[in-house]
Amino acid sequence: MVSTSIRRATARKLRADTTPHERLLWRALKELPMEGTHFRRQAPIGRYVVDFFCPAKRLMIELDGGHHNDDETAERDRERQNWLEQEGYRVIRFWNSDINGDLTAVLERIYVELYGSREAEVEPLKHRRRR
Template sequence: MVSTAIRRAVAKRLRANTTPHERILWRALKELPVDGTHFRRQAPIGPYIVDFFCPAKRLIIEIDGGHHNDDETAKHDQERQLWLEKEGYRVIRFWNSEITGDLMAVLERVYVELYGSRDAEVRR
């Protein structure tokens, strides 16, 4: 396993080099209601670094580009997701095209994952 210090350094480098799609979603996630929705970017969890992580809800958001269609990458993604879910995390995935094509639908899905329904009231 890679050391914690190395994983933190890699996560820091990834935060400094975010993709346009990650920047769009990051700005949008910061606009969600406050209670229980603090997200971290490029957070190390176990042997992995996830795109976005809400510790209070154990929710992980992954953004996938076209290279995730590649068989080897898709296999790695599946193994990674199974490991994270086995550890008690919930993982939702979005394609880059979903971020640029229908950001509101993406945020609605995130909201439902965080609060249980579209109509749930958030305590502030």
């Protein structure tokens, strides 16, 4: 297992080196009505660092570029997602082209994942830190 300090340093580096697609989604996530909670970006979870994480709903958002089509990378993604789901997290994935092509649809999908439907009222979400 990689030490906590190494995982945190890796997350910090990834936050400093965000892709244009991550920056665009990060700004858009701040506009979603999410009273009482927030998303974290490049959050260390277990031995992984996830792109975006909503602790209150245990929801993770992963952005994938073209290199995720490679067999080896796709297999690592599957293993990673299986582990995260076994730990009780929900993972949704978007292609970078989804962010460029229809950001509104991406945000609607995220809202549905958070609240159950597009018409759902925003309710305060709370999360507890694990110690």
